Amino acid sequence: MSPSAIQAELTWIDGTFLPGIQITVGPGGRIEAVGAPEEAPSPILRGTALLPGFVNTHSHAFQRGLRGAGEDFPAGAGSFWSWREAMYSLVDSLDADTLHRLCRQAFGEMRDAGITTVGEFHYLHHREPGDFAFDEIVLQAAAEVGIRIVLLQAYYATGSIGKPLEGAQRRFATPSLEGYWRQWERLDLATDGATQTLGVAPHSVRAAGLGEIRELYEEAIRRRRPFHMHVEEQRGEVEQAMAAYGRAPMAALCDSLDIAGNFTAVHCTHTDPRDMARFLSAGGTICLCPATEGNLGDGIPDLSSPLASGSLSLGSDSNLRIAPVEEMRWLEYGQRLRGEFRGALADGRGRVATTLLAAATVGGSHALGVEGGRIAPGHWADLVAVDLRAPALADVPAERLLEAILFGSGNEAIAGTYVGGRWRETGAPSA
Amino acid sequence: MSPSAIQAELTWIDGTFLPGIQITVGPGGRIEAVGAPEEAPSPILRGTALLPGFVNTHSHAFQRGLRGAGEDFPAGAGSFWSWREAMYSLVDSLDADTLHRLCRQAFGEMRDAGITTVGEFHYLHHREPGDFAFDEIVLQAAAEVGIRIVLLQAYYATGSIGKPLEGAQRRFATPSLEGYWRQWERLDLATDGATQTLGVAPHSVRAAGLGEIRELYEEAIRRRRPFHMHVEEQRGEVEQAMAAYGRAPMAALCDSLDIAGNFTAVHCTHTDPRDMARFLSAGGTICLCPATEGNLGDGIPDLSSPLASGSLSLGSDSNLRIAPVEEMRWLEYGQRLRGEFRGALADGRGRVATTLLAAATVGGSHALGVEGGRIAPGHWADLVAVDLRAPALADVPAERLLEAILFGSGNEAIAGTYVGGRWRETGAPSA
Numbered sequence: 001m002s003p004s005a006i007q008a009e010l011t012w013i014d015g016t017f018l019p020g021i022q023i024t025v026g027p028g029g030r031i032e033a034v035g036a037p038e039e040a041p042s043p044i045l046r047g048t049a050l051l052p053g054f055v056n057t058h059s060h061a062f063q064r065g066l067r068g069a070g071e072d073f074p075a076g077a078g079s080f081w082s083w084r085e086a087m088y089s090l091v092d093s094l095d096a097d098t099l100h101r102l103c104r105q106a107f108g109e110m111r112d113a114g115i116t117t118v119g120e121f122h123y124l125h126h127r128e129p130g131d132f133a134f135d136e137i138v139l140q141a142a143a144e145v146g147i148r149i150v151l152l153q154a155y156y157a158t159g160s161i162g163k164p165l166e167g168a169q170r171r172f173a174t175p176s177l178e179g180y181w182r183q184w185e186r187l188d189l190a191t192d193g194a195t196q197t198l199g200v201a202p203h204s205v206r207a208a209g210l211g212e213i214r215e216l217y218e219e220a221i222r223r224r225r226p227f228h229m230h231v232e233e234q235r236g237e238v239e240q241a242m243a244a245y246g247r248a249p250m251a252a253l254c255d256s257l258d259i260a261g262n263f264t265a266v267h268c269t270h271t272d273p274r275d276m277a278r279f280l281s282a283g284g285t286i287c288l289c290p291a292t293e294g295n296l297g298d299g300i301p302d303l304s305s306p307l308a309s310g311s312l313s314l315g316s317d318s319n320l321r322i323a324p325v326e327e328m329r330w331l332e333y334g335q336r337l338r339g340e341f342r343g344a345l346a347d348g349r350g351r352v353a354t355t356l357l358a359a360a361t362v363g364g365s366h367a368l369g370v371e372g373g374r375i376a377p378g379h380w381a382d383l384v385a386v387d388l389r390a391p392a393l394a395d396v397p398a399e400r401l402l403e404a405i406l407f408g409s410g411n412e413a414i415a416g417t418y419v420g421g422r423w424r425e426t427g428a429p430s431a
Numbered sequence: 432m433s434p435s436a437i438q439a440e441l442t443w444i445d446g447t448f449l450p451g452i453q454i455t456v457g458p459g460g461r462i463e464a465v466g467a468p469e470e471a472p473s474p475i476l477r478g479t480a481l482l483p484g485f486v487n488t489h490s491h492a493f494q495r496g497l498r499g500a501g502e503d504f505p506a507g508a509g510s511f512w513s514w515r516e517a518m519y520s521l522v523d524s525l526d527a528d529t530l531h532r533l534c535r536q537a538f539g540e541m542r543d544a545g546i547t548t549v550g551e552f553h554y555l556h557h558r559e560p561g562d563f564a565f566d567e568i569v570l571q572a573a574a575e576v577g578i579r580i581v582l583l584q585a586y587y588a589t590g591s592i593g594k595p596l597e598g599a600q601r602r603f604a605t606p607s608l609e610g611y612w613r614q615w616e617r618l619d620l621a622t623d624g625a626t627q628t629l630g631v632a633p634h635s636v637r638a639a640g641l642g643e644i645r646e647l648y649e650e651a652i653r654r655r656r657p658f659h660m661h662v663e664e665q666r667g668e669v670e671q672a673m674a675a676y677g678r679a680p681m682a683a684l685c686d687s688l689d690i691a692g693n694f695t696a697v698h699c700t701h702t703d704p705r706d707m708a709r710f711l712s713a714g715g716t717i718c719l720c721p722a723t724e725g726n727l728g729d730g731i732p733d734l735s736s737p738l739a740s741g742s743l744s745l746g747s748d749s750n751l752r753i754a755p756v757e758e759m760r761w762l763e764y765g766q767r768l769r770g771e772f773r774g775a776l777a778d779g780r781g782r783v784a785t786t787l788l789a790a791a792t793v794g795g796s797h798a799l800g801v802e803g804g805r806i807a808p809g810h811w812a813d814l815v816a817v818d819l820r821a822p823a824l825a826d827v828p829a830e831r832l833l834e835a836i837l838f839g840s841g842n843e844a845i846a847g848t849y850v851g852g853r854w855r856e857t858g859a860p861s862a
Contacts, residue, residue, distance in 0.1 A: 068827050068835030073774030074781035083773060101826070109822050112843075235771070294764030295838065297773045321839050322823070326757060333725030337765070340666070342514060342728045343504030350505035391540050391858075392753070395532070396499050404499030407726065408752050412543075412843040427822075 004421055007037060008385060010049035010398065013375055015354060017049060017398050025381040029194070029420025033377055047389045048415050049401065051357070052373050053116025053382035054324040055364025057287045058228070058266050058315025061138060062099055062124050064106040065090045067320065080234050080296045087318075088168035096127055099134055103141030109322040111147055112426040114414045116382035118147055119315065119368045121228060121266070123154035123172045123203055125183075130175060132183050139187075139196055146419050148382060150368040152201040152228045153187065155180050155216055160206045161244045172203070177215055195420065199226035199368065205241050205249040210256050217257050226262050226369040228287070229253075233267035233298050250275040259284045264367040266315065269298045277305040285311045285367050288359075290330040292317035300334045303344065312345075312355070313363035325413075328356040328406050353403045381421040387413050435852055438468060439816060441480035441829065444806055446785060448480060448829050456812040460625070460851025464808055478820045479846050480832065482788070483804050484547025484813035485755040486795025488718045489659070489697050489746025492569060493530055493555050495537040496521050498751065511665050511727045518749075519599035527558055530565055534572030540753040542578055543857045545845045547813035549578055550746065550799045552659060552697070554585035554603045554634055556614075561606060563614050570618070570627055577850050579813060581799040583632040583659045584618065586611050586647055591637045592675045603634070608646055626851065630657035630799065636672050636680040641687050648688050657693050657800040659718070660684075664698035664729050681706040690715045695798040697746065700729045708736040716742045716798050719790075721761040723748035731769045734776065743776075743786070744794035756844075759787040759837050784834045812852040818844050 004025050011021035013034065022037040070078075070086035094102075110118055120138055127133035135153070142149035156172035159165045165173055174180040188198050200220040202208035208216070213229070220227040232238055232249050241249045250271045253259070259282035266287045268276060280286070288301065295318065303312075314327050332352055335344030345355040358373075365373035372380045386393075386405055390413035396404040405413065416425040435456050442452035444465065453468040501509075501517035525533075541549055551569055558564035566584070573580040587603035590596045596604055605611040619629050631651035633639035639647070644660070651658040663669055663680050672680045681702045684690070690713035697718045699707060711717070719732065726749065734743075745758050763783055766775030776786040789804075796804035803811045817824070817836055821844035827835040836844065847856040 067823070067839045068831035068833075071774075071783050071831075071834040071838060072781050073777045073783065076774070076781070077777075078773035080773075105822065105825055112822060291764075294761065294768055295773070297767035297771050299771050300768050321760070321841070323841060326841070329752070330725065330761070333722075334768070336728035337725055337731050337768075340728050340730050342509035342511075342726070343502075344508070346504045346508075350503050350507070352502050352504065391536065391543060392498070394536055400499035400502075402499075403502040407502060408498045410752070410754060410757070410841055410843070412841070 006045070006383070006418065007043070008045040008048045008050040009388060010401070011375060012049070012051045017401055023375060023381065025421035029381055031375065031377050031379050031381045034375060045385060047387065048385040049388055050375065050383050050385055052361040052375055053384050053417055053419065054114045054360045055117045055313065055368060055370070055372060056110055056115045056316050056324065057119045057264065057313035057364040057367045058289055058317050059106065059118050059120050059319060060317065061103040061106040061120055061319060062090070062094065063087060063318045064102045065094070065098070066318065080298065081236070083296055091124060091168040091171055094124070096133065096137055100137050100141055103138050104145055106319050106322065107142055107145040107147045110316070111145060111417050111424050112414065113322050113324055113411045114384035114417055115324055116148055116384065116417050116419045117150065117364065117368060117370055117372055118142065119150045119152055119199070119228065119364070121152045121154060121201055123156050126171045126173065129170060130173070135183070135187055136190070139191065142196065146422055146424060148195050148370065148380065148419055150197050150199050150226065150370060151187065152199040152226070153184050155202040155212065156207045157212065158207055158209070161240050177212060181219070197369065199228060201228045204230040204237065205252065206237055210245065210252060213253070214256050217263070220262060221260060226264065226367060228264045228266060231265040231268055232270045235270050238270050248272060248275060250279055254278050254282070261285070262369065264313065267293065267298065269293060269301045271301065273302050273305055276302070280305055280307065280311055285313065285363065287313045287315050287367060288331055289315040289317035290327050290334055291321050291323070294330070295320055300338045303335055309358060310362050310366040312359045313367045314359050323411050324360050325406055325410050328360055331359065332356060353406045356406050357402065381418055383418040385415040385417070387415040437476070437481070437814070437849065438474070439476040439479045439481040440819060441832070442806060443480070443482045448832055454806060454812065456852035460812055462806065462808050462810050462812045465806060476816060478818060479816040480819055481806065481814050481816055483792040483806055484815050484848055484850065485545045485791045486548045486744065486799060486801070486803060487541055487546045487747050487755065488550045488695065488744035488795040488798045489720055489748050490537065490549050490551050490750060491748065492534040492537040492551055492750060493521070493525065494518060494749045495533045496525070496529070497749065511729065512667070514727055522555060522599040522602055525555070527564065527568055531568050531572055534569050535576055537750050537753065538573055538576040538578045541747070542576060542848050542855050543845065544753050544755055544842045545815035545848060546755055547579055547815065547848050547850045548581065548795065548799060548801055548803055549573065550581045550583055550630070550659065550795070552583045552585060552632055554587050557602045557604065560601060561604070566614070566618055567621070570622065573627065577853055577855060579626050579801065579811065579850055581628050581630050581657065581801060582618065583630040583657070584615050586633040586643065587638045588643065589638055589640070592671050608643060612650070628800065630659060632659045635661040635668065636683065637668055641676065641683060644684070645687050648694070651693060652691060657695065657798060659695045659697060662696040662699055663701045666701050669701050679703060679706060681710055685709050685713070692716070693800065695744065698724065698729065700724060700732045702732060704733050704736055707733070711736055711738065711742055716744065716794065718744040718746050718798060719762055720746040720748035721758050721765055722752050722754070725761070726751055731765045734766055740789060741793050741797040743790045744798045745790050754842050755791050756837060756841050759791055762790065763787060784837045787837050788833065812849055814849040816846040816848070818846040
């Protein structure tokens with residue numbers, strides 16, 4: 001790829017939309033310069049505004065196969081656990097070709113919706129027991145769609161605390177810590193370290209013992225890799241940990257581990273505010289998935305603990321709906337509905353939209369260890385182009401354009417994305 | 432308009448998507464026949480599925496002018512009441528041309544998003560004091576966009592219980608019951624009774640006394656018109672009514688009025704479940720506005736009372752975001768988040784999506800007194816065409832297509848709408 005230049009009508013530079021900005025992209029796909037056009041100006045993307053590409057911090061791409069499923073309740077009310085049975089049925093049925101197709105569909109929809117990096121929390125490893133055949137399929141699909149991926153390679157050893165794996169869970173099995181790292185290193189050699197990188201991800205306290213989690217975490221620190229884990233999405237998980245460890249999962253993690261900035265706890269729906277404050281003040285970050293948490297009836301987390309910049313991110317999780325702008329606004333709306341006031345996630349200057357955008361850009365980049373989230377030299381040229389001619393944005397002044405996009409528009413206003421400077425128009429065929 | 436025929440790949444007929452259905456539209460814009468194509472089949476809308484057009488039961492179109500506004504909180508957390516100040520500023524600033532443009536934008540976005548009928552809860556009456564000049568502007572804009580409208584002409588007499596109108600509220604003023612009905616009858620003569628009809632709408636117990644509400648309601652019953660009112664959106668309103676009447680607004684209404692099927696209570700966020708059950712069992716219906724209620728930090732209502740078919744509807748309210756599919760799923764998600772279980776609004780057979788679609792079609796038609804909401808002879812030929820080639824719907828089997836649309840897609844999957852058999856493609860210019 002040769003150096004190229006990108007110019008839109010408006011460009012989001014550190015908190016403001018500016019006109020007349022040219023972004024120069026180097027041959028490796030990073031931004032080389034941001035500023036006024038020099039000499040021969042590049043053609044302008046008319047009627048578009050550029051934002052940093054959205055980062056989807058937590059995805060299970062294969063669950064795209066459940067689109068529209070699991071919404072029947074002939075036996076009365078359902079729960080996360082009954083939904084999990086539907087998901088395990090899908091897991092049981094998947095072959096390599098279907099998985100490949102589902103991943104392409106999910107990643108294609110993500111780019112259509114403005115996502116340029118996905119943190120794929122990947123626990124569906126095996127076609128045949130122990131073969132890890134599905135790991136490369138996910139990476140392959142991401143490469144085909146041209147989405148940047150951080151494969152959060154999951155460690156999955158127990159069916160619940162201290163219990164063996166059962167049924168569909170066997171497709172998730174990691175044989176041992178040694179076996180896990182052997183596969184991890186094989187994948188690490190196969191990825192390019194730029195468009196594809198690896199993270200470390202014990203699935204949850206249900207699927208990994210505290211000792212294993214500690215060993216995995218220490219190794220992730222040593223290797224300077226992101227470390228992700230599901231934490232306290234369901235009250236059942238908290239209760240199981242109370243019974244086994246005498247503490248909630250987040251408390252057990254804070255007690256056992258030297259929490260640092262590479263630790264992302266996903267969900268934290270039922271996390272005690274004191275545990276949350278302890279985790280955050282140690283540098284840990286949290287990832288919420290509002291649409292999935294709404295669909296699964298998880299609940300609304302308490303986000304009243306002080307959130308440092310970059311400590312909050314967003315994920316599409318089950319991919320039942322892929323719409324980061326919708327996730328952003330419902331992140332704030334959940335807090336508003338919970339507390340019956342407005343402006344829950346306002347930044348230091350009282351602005352909410354900047355916090356929501358930061359969660360989908362800076363926060364996600366931080367959680368995944370990717371140099372993205374800002375339109376600035378040295379960062380990846382990962383951008384989303386918003387269609388200023390979308391009726392939802394008509395007659396909106398520039399000073400409240402970000403608010404209009406995040407609170408008042410959606411996927412239909414996304415014109416396309418750049419990943420490493422390569423353009424893909426929304427609606428381009430992907431599967 | 433001459434009779435015409437519409438045929439899509441799939442058509443939603445009373446709970447199922449069926450292929451090979453032709454809809455014949457009569458010259459007046461009603462459906463004349465639904466069935467297998469006869470003789471010369473009509474051209475098929477390839478790659479689309481038809482649903483009954485969505486009914487937006489509660490809208491304030493002029494608030495489109497707040498798109499992206501009111502989301503700054505420099506003084507700390509905000510509330511419904513601080514947002515209302517921003518809305519009143521807009522009211523103060525509006526002239527006729529701006530109002531006309533805002534209404535065209537809002538109604539155009541509605542058609543783009545699949546809405547074919549709007550219940551416009553209209554209280555912004557006056558350009559100059561007492562002139563009611565803005566009423567016709569709203570009707571005119573709806574006619575230009577080709578959206579069916581039920582103008583819910585609002586009665587607005589007090590600033591809060593027993594208090595005079597202040598500031599911007601003067602643009603809402605209805606001079607007296609007699610003056611209200613005089614203008615109502617003038618408008619009723621000016622509307623065609625088909626694409627445009629009228630309803631009766633005391634704004635709330637804040638803006639109308641109980642005696643006035645009773646008189647308005649009895650007259651609405653006599654005239655067989657829908658009757659809408661904001662009820663218990665905010666705790667402050669409940670507290671004011673407790674102080675003035677010794678009862679919450681819903682209890683006061685149930686005590687004072689002989690509630691019937693033409694009464695739609697909008698919001699009911701803080702309604703006591705016993706009052707709600709009493710209101711619903713008398714035949715009253717409720718309208719929820721999930722996106723606005725989320726944005727305004729109202730709270731999540733308790734919908735555990737039995738809901739008869741057609742007793743629930745949905746509105747875009749502030750029009751900060753116009754996306755009925757998003758509203759449908761978040762109606763259910765709100766209940767799931769509140770109760771921490773799934774399937775809150777399941778119908779008698781355990782299906783949630785049918786309840787959500789009914790709220791946006793049958794329920795809205797019932798609340799607005801419009802013969803719509805079903806694809807059946809005698810009903811208006813108001814339809815929404817869903818794009819089956821949208822990536823969000825790829826590889827979804829027909830038996831879960833409705834669930835995939837409602838839980839997994841959005842505005843970007845809406846191909847266009849028919850109102851009275853007249854087609855408008857999503858994205859067509861409207862303003």
